[in-house]
């Protein structure tokens with residue numbers, strides 16, 4: 001079997017993103033490709049960077065902190081267009097301070113308490129931290145996030161204007177895995193509709209970003225309005241079990 005390089009993979013995904021945009025009449029620039037680099041070494045991340053990728057997703061504070069020196073040594077933060085790393089995994093509140101320091105954004109905010117902690121931590125770190133709220137659209141217990149009808153989601157959205165060190169940017173979701181892509185589509189559509197209704201109701205907050213779609217379903221997610229495709233396996237190959 002011929003193994004595809006990271007560069008080959010990125011080129012193929014770029015073609016698929018452009019095709020999905022074309023099918024629904026969206027400009028290519030309306031979607032960003034995030035390379036999800038968890039469980040992959042700094043050398044692979046630097047390879048993706050060399051192919052033009054500037055946005056990366058990691059799901060563990062410690063893992064990213066450990067890789068950072070090597071990424072720095074590879075020049076990824078000194079470039080005129082430096083790399084940005086978002087936290088996309090479940091974040092315990094006791095790791096919020098470190099996460100706010102090292103990540104450029106937290107895309108997996110799933111509680112009011114976590115948002116409070118990140119706000120304090122961003123103040124200490126002297127930055128305004130972009131965040132996404134993670135929404136749980138299916139009842140699977142393994143999924144994180146706030147349900148669309150959760151009282152805590154409303155409380156969080158009401159508190160966010162007071163969290164001056166956070167910059168609300170939008171919503172993120174992970175739908176249940178389905179082999180049939182059309183089974184994922186209704187979840188992506190629901191996130192977009194939820195975004196539209198929340199944006200009307202909480203008009204002082206920004207909901208521009210819709211982070212949805214992974215390796216197997218990003219094309220469908222883009223057709224349904226994704227602005228941020230989180231792609232791991234299709235770029236870096238299978239993750240070896242930790």
Ligand SMILES: *Cc1c(COP(=O)(O)O)cnc(C)c1O
Pocket residue numbers: 036038059088089174214215216230231232233234
């Ligand atoms: C691991 C992960 C991804 C990437 O998944 P792939 O199927 O490897 O593309 C995307 N989003 C989140 C939140 C993840 O944890």
